[in-house]
Amino acid sequence: DTLKREPKENGIDTYTRLREFWQRYYSAHYMTLVVQSKEILDTLEKWVTEIFSEIPNNDLSRPTFGHLTDPFDTPDFPKLYRVVPIRKTHSLNITWGLPPQEQYYRVKPLHYISWLVGHEGKGSILSYLRKKFWALALYGGNGETGFEQNSTYSVFSICVTLTDEGYKHFYEVAHVVFQYLKMLQQAGPEQRIWEEIQKIEANEFHYQEQTDPVEYVESLCENMQLFPKEDILTGDQLLFEYNPEIISKALNQLIPSQANLILLSASHEGQCQLKEKWFGTQYSVEDVDQHWSDTWASDFKLNPDLHLPEENRYIATDFALKDPDCPQTEYPVNIMSSQQGCLWYKKDDKFKIPKAYIRFHLISPLIQQSAENVVLFDTFVNILAHNLAEPAYEADVAQLEYKLVAGEHGLIIRVKGFNHKLPLLFQLIIDYLADFSFTPEVFEMITEQLKKTYFNILIKPETLAK
Numbered sequence: 001d002t003l004k005r006e007p008k009e010n011g012i013d014t015y016t017r018l019r020e021f022w023q024r025y026y027s028a029h030y031m032t033l034v035v036q037s038k039e040i041l042d043t044l045e046k047w048v049t050e051i052f053s054e055i056p057n058n059d060l061s062r063p064t065f066g067h068l069t070d071p072f073d074t075p076d077f078p079k080l081y082r083v084v085p086i087r088k089t090h091s092l093n094i095t096w097g098l099p100p101q102e103q104y105y106r107v108k109p110l111h112y113i114s115w116l117v118g119h120e121g122k123g124s125i126l127s128y129l130r131k132k133f134w135a136l137a138l139y140g141g142n143g144e145t146g147f148e149q150n151s152t153y154s155v156f157s158i159c160v161t162l163t164d165e166g167y168k169h170f171y172e173v174a175h176v177v178f179q180y181l182k183m184l185q186q187a188g189p190e191q192r193i194w195e196e197i198q199k200i201e202a203n204e205f206h207y208q209e210q211t212d213p214v215e216y217v218e219s220l221c222e223n224m225q226l227f228p229k230e231d232i233l234t235g236d237q238l239l240f241e242y243n244p245e246i247i248s249k250a251l252n253q254l255i256p257s258q259a260n261l262i263l264l265s266a267s268h269e270g271q272c273q274l275k276e277k278w279f280g281t282q283y284s285v286e287d288v289d290q291h292w293s294d295t296w297a298s299d300f301k302l303n304p305d306l307h308l309p310e311e312n313r314y315i316a317t318d319f320a321l322k323d324p325d326c327p328q329t330e331y332p333v334n335i336m337s338s339q340q341g342c343l344w345y346k347k348d349d350k351f352k353i354p355k356a357y358i359r360f361h362l363i364s365p366l367i368q369q370s371a372e373n374v375v376l377f378d379t380f381v382n383i384l385a386h387n388l389a390e391p392a393y394e395a396d397v398a399q400l401e402y403k404l405v406a407g408e409h410g411l412i413i414r415v416k417g418f419n420h421k422l423p424l425l426f427q428l429i430i431d432y433l434a435d436f437s438f439t440p441e442v443f444e445m446i447t448e449q450l451k452k453t454y455f456n457i458l459i460k461p462e463t464l465a466k
Contacts, residue, residue: 028057032224034217068152072097076285077260084272084282085264088452090162092170093262094177096254101142101154102226106240109250110156114141115197116184116308117158117177120393123307125180126160127390133445134166134173144236156254162265163445170263171292178256178296179303185252187308189244196312198239203316203418204399205237207353256296261288314398314425316418319354354419358426363410375450381406382446383438388429395425402429 007014033052035044077097085091101110117140120126129135140158142148148155158177160166166173211219220232227235272282287293332346348355367377385404392402400417402425413433415426458464 023058024060025063026056027060028052028055029059030062031055032221034220034224036213036217065152069099070097071153072260078258078288080261080263080286080288082268082272082284082286083262083264084268085266088266088455090164090167090265090267091263092160092162092166092173093157093260093264094159094174095155095157095260095262096258097260098154098156098250098253100149100151101250102149102151104243104246104250105227105231105235107243107246108239109247110142110154111239112189112194112197112247113156113184113251113254115397116193117141117180119309119397121309121390123305123309125177125306128176128303128305129160129166129173130386130389132165132169133163133441134169135160135162136445136449137161156250164448167263167265167267171289174256174259174261175292175295175300176303176306178259179300180306181251181254182300183302183306184308185248185254186302189242189247189251190308191242191244192311193308194239194242194247196315198242199315200312200398201237201239205234207319207355207418309394312394312398314395314400314421316354316398316420318420319418321352321354322419355417356419356422357416358414358422360413361407361410362413365409367409377411378406379443379446379450380436381411382450383442384432384436386442386446387436387438388432391432392425392428395421395428400425404429 003014007017033048035048037044039047098110117125118138120138126135126138129138138158138160140156142154142156148157160173160177162170162173219236223232223236268282268284272284274283274285275281276283288296326345326347328347328349332344334342335345336343364377367373381404388402388404395402395417398417398421400415400422402413402415405412405414411433413429415422415429417425
């Protein structure tokens with residue numbers, strides 16, 4: 001329709017328009033190029049010259065799109081949209097359209113805000129919603145894609161994965177989000193928190209693992225379009241300048257009256273009369289409930305359970321390499337054995353970075369005795385992960401990774417990260433494993449989510465075809 005019928009009806013020659021577009025924008029001075037190779041620089045220069053020197057250069061000034069700002073300034077944006085998703089899930093998406101933020105890359109205001117909104121520790125949105133059994137997960141931020149961040153606007157979104165109860169109380173969930181944002185607006189930016197984020201990002205940058213070459217050159221090529229020469233390698237990751245005014249300006253625009261709400265649920269099946277043109281997605285649109293619209297337009301009260309995070313004790317500051325106290329070996333060696341288990345160790349003698357990896361496998365013969373045992377074990381691991389989510393979150397954001405796996409023969413615990421603070425995380429996991437407990441409400445929430453997970457797995461064609 002868009003390439004043939006509609007252009008023809010409007011007297012538009014698609015081929016001519018395409019040629020005009022190509023002549024205007026296919027020009028060497030708009031392009032950036034990154035080449036990564038083991039070849040010497042002289043060879044790379046020769047290749048680049050041979051391959052790319054014939055690209056035309058029209059010397060036209062770079063186009064600007066300042067006249068296209070505020071694309072979301074429409075009465076259709078700050079409404080409630082109910083959508084029928086493909087997957088069996090409940091989620092609430094809250095989105096704002098903001099003025100372009102990419103010029104503030106040295107401050108990264110949206111990164112600061114998303115860090116706090118997406119926090120999962122004590123006092124956070126998700127911590128509160130989990131205690132109410134209304135939410136399972138939350139994401140907040142800007143994806144930094146061309147759609148979400150460009151020279152005309154920036155998008156800030158908060159996506160909450162809801163439980164069945166959370167779906168019933170989605171307006172209350174949105175209210176908690178707005179209460180947290182209001183708290184941030186009144187408290188103002190915190191330099192301590194910004195500097196914690198700065199340290200964590202710097203640690204990750206300086207000790208990053210080698211990335212895929214194709215992804216790396218693609219990333220640098222994009223950075224060359226966005227940042228000055230001195231910041232091409234670091235501009236998309238590091239934080240350089242603390243500027244509370246810039247942060248506050250972005251934060252103060254995240255208000256309820258400017259928010260777009262999208263509620264996704266399979267429960268909407270048959271209730272949504274509208275259909276999206278291209279993908280056929282069923283949806284409906286309505287004004288926000290009057291009670292909540294009036295509440296959010298007023299000076300509503302803050303929630304005393306929502307507050308800023310405490311200082312992060314998991315941020316590594318000691319990156320000294322340990323002196324070798326054992327011989328180098330090609331493979332891991334058994335350094336301890338007992339009736340309860342054994343310990344294998346391999347010293348890093350190649351990369352020499354201040355990081356460690358621990359894998360703990362607790363084996364039980366009971367798991368595979370019945371399908372019921374398998375499901376109960378899966379439930380146990382998911383509850384343990386739920387219990388750890390809040391206390392271990394600070395470690396997670398400080399690049400200390402952990403994963404709990406319900407293996408075929410037992411529980412697998414994997415932790416990795418900087419040597420300095422890794423023992424703190426491992427001890428935390430062992431403590432929660434030793435003192436395992438749960439409430440009936442947590443059990444019900446986890447089992448309901450597992451039912452959805454099993455359903456989504458079983459409807460996959462590759463699963464059904466086995």
